Amino acid sequence: MENIIEICEKAKQMYAEKKYTEAVELWKAASAENNSEALYMLGICYNYNLGVEEQDAEKRGVIASEYFIKSAELGHKDGMCFAGLCFLHGIGVEQDIQKAIEWFEKSAEQNSTQAMNNLGLLYKQNKAELEENESYEKSIEWFTKSASLNDSTGQLYLGKAYYDGVGVEQDYKTAVNYYKMAAEQGLAEAIFSLGECYDDGDGVEQNDIEAFKLYKSAAQKNHPKAQCYVGYCYENGIGVAYNINEALKWYQISAQNNYFQAYCNLGCCFEEGRGVKRNMAAAIEMYEKAVDLGSVHAMYNLGNVYAFGKGVKVDNQLAVKYYTMAAENGQAEAQYNLAQHLYQGKGVDKNEEEAAFWFFQAAKQGDSDAQFKIATFYMEGIGVDEDLQKAYYWFMQSAVQGDMDAQYSLGMCYEEGLGVDVDLEEARDWYARAAEQGHKAAKKAFKKLN
Numbered sequence: 001m002e003n004i005i006e007i008c009e010k011a012k013q014m015y016a017e018k019k020y021t022e023a024v025e026l027w028k029a030a031s032a033e034n035n036s037e038a039l040y041m042l043g044i045c046y047n048y049n050l051g052v053e054e055q056d057a058e059k060r061g062v063i064a065s066e067y068f069i070k071s072a073e074l075g076h077k078d079g080m081c082f083a084g085l086c087f088l089h090g091i092g093v094e095q096d097i098q099k100a101i102e103w104f105e106k107s108a109e110q111n112s113t114q115a116m117n118n119l120g121l122l123y124k125q126n127k128a129e130l131e132e133n134e135s136y137e138k139s140i141e142w143f144t145k146s147a148s149l150n151d152s153t154g155q156l157y158l159g160k161a162y163y164d165g166v167g168v169e170q171d172y173k174t175a176v177n178y179y180k181m182a183a184e185q186g187l188a189e190a191i192f193s194l195g196e197c198y199d200d201g202d203g204v205e206q207n208d209i210e211a212f213k214l215y216k217s218a219a220q221k222n223h224p225k226a227q228c229y230v231g232y233c234y235e236n237g238i239g240v241a242y243n244i245n246e247a248l249k250w251y252q253i254s255a256q257n258n259y260f261q262a263y264c265n266l267g268c269c270f271e272e273g274r275g276v277k278r279n280m281a282a283a284i285e286m287y288e289k290a291v292d293l294g295s296v297h298a299m300y301n302l303g304n305v306y307a308f309g310k311g312v313k314v315d316n317q318l319a320v321k322y323y324t325m326a327a328e329n330g331q332a333e334a335q336y337n338l339a340q341h342l343y344q345g346k347g348v349d350k351n352e353e354e355a356a357f358w359f360f361q362a363a364k365q366g367d368s369d370a371q372f373k374i375a376t377f378y379m380e381g382i383g384v385d386e387d388l389q390k391a392y393y394w395f396m397q398s399a400v401q402g403d404m405d406a407q408y409s410l411g412m413c414y415e416e417g418l419g420v421d422v423d424l425e426e427a428r429d430w431y432a433r434a435a436e437q438g439h440k441a442a443k444k445a446f447k448k449l450n
Helices: 004-015 019-030 038-047 057-073 076-090 097-109 113-124 130-146 152-164 172-184 188-198 210-220 224-236 242-256 260-272 281-291 295-310 316-327 333-344 353-365 368-380 389-400 404-416 425-436 438-449
Strands: none
Touching: 004 019, 004 038, 004 188, 019 038, 019 438, 038 076, 038 425, 057 076, 057 097, 076 097, 076 113, 097 113, 113 130, 113 152, 113 172, 130 152, 130 260, 152 210, 152 438, 172 188, 172 210, 188 224, 210 242, 224 242, 224 260, 242 260, 260 281, 281 295, 295 316, 316 333, 333 368, 333 438, 353 368, 368 389, 389 404, 404 425, 404 438, 425 438
16 A cells, blocks of 8 residues: 555645546545645645535535644644634634634744734734734734745735835835835735836836836736736826727726726726727726726716716716715715705705715815815805805815816905905905906906905
8 A cells, every 4th residue: 555655745746737536535545644734735625626526615614624723733834824714714613813813823833924924914904803003013023024034925015014104114115125025026916016116106216117017017917906007007108108909908908807997997998989989888888897896986987977978868866876886985076976966956856965965075085166065055054054164164275276166255255254354455366366267257356356
């Protein structure tokens, strides 16, 4: 009879050749002798449904966890790590964060960088429910240990910590250094993150050409977001010559990888006829796929499609549906448009209080039209209590962004002492600014004061 080592070697060969059923049978024979590697690999096969008879995912999870825990108890480093994952996510066992930590730590003691990274993520997400600062400190401690062993994932996570200033003082240059370490090992996410640093000039001198090169390098490693960014660069001639055909190619590749923004960008191309014949049916299809994947911008675009009848009949109820989805996800333009529909009773019952709420949400994000609207609401007591000081404040926020109606209204505030002391010089100045933009009432008001 073959010895256990020979059986395991043959199983590894079968596994490498993707003959999973044969590999499983061999590892089962070896596992009868409590071989930790065989037990671990059986856990892998049941976990990923490779060559096993059981097709029920929940039952496979139970079997996989049993094999991982057995291998872990026999001291298998990777088995310990996977046992920790089972307890962390409740796969085949009852979720137990403390047991997950214990197995990860035992694996980390044997220099498993995967276990170190798992501990780093666990503490970053504060699944141990510690004080926030303590949890972040532990997260950094484990990512640092992993990075010191030249693990690219640990280097990436440490770079992200320095970039975001989570658990450490924000330091873009240090973030870039760790991204570079991981990128040199070919980690796509690190290459992409480094590209973003060059794109934004964070920790390095801003360089569109270098950013594009890095995005393309990550894209070629099948990084969906990078693929979309490459398409955007080609579409807009950023860091590379304009090439709409290349843009469409990369958007399509990214979309095939289910990246939501790629579908949205393809929708925009179909809607506007960029590189393709204008086709609203195709645009709507792309937007709908993007919405299914969570694209907030696509929600807003679909709202516009139905609000303005782009290739379809106007349907204000559908417009409100999509504007609401986008507004609840923080999209300022959608919040403004939703407020307009609520105020006008288009596709929804008229509701001045709700309209005021959404105008206010958009105004807080700097939307000048919304700032003017909420100022008017405060001035006239529409959907909110009348408050001249708040009206003045929001007219000012809109006016400094160049909105001529807000500039005229601000002139009125100064002329008539509405929410602010009378100041005719300020009134003249704001009337003049609005008049320069062609505001007729402002021209008359300016002449009156002069």
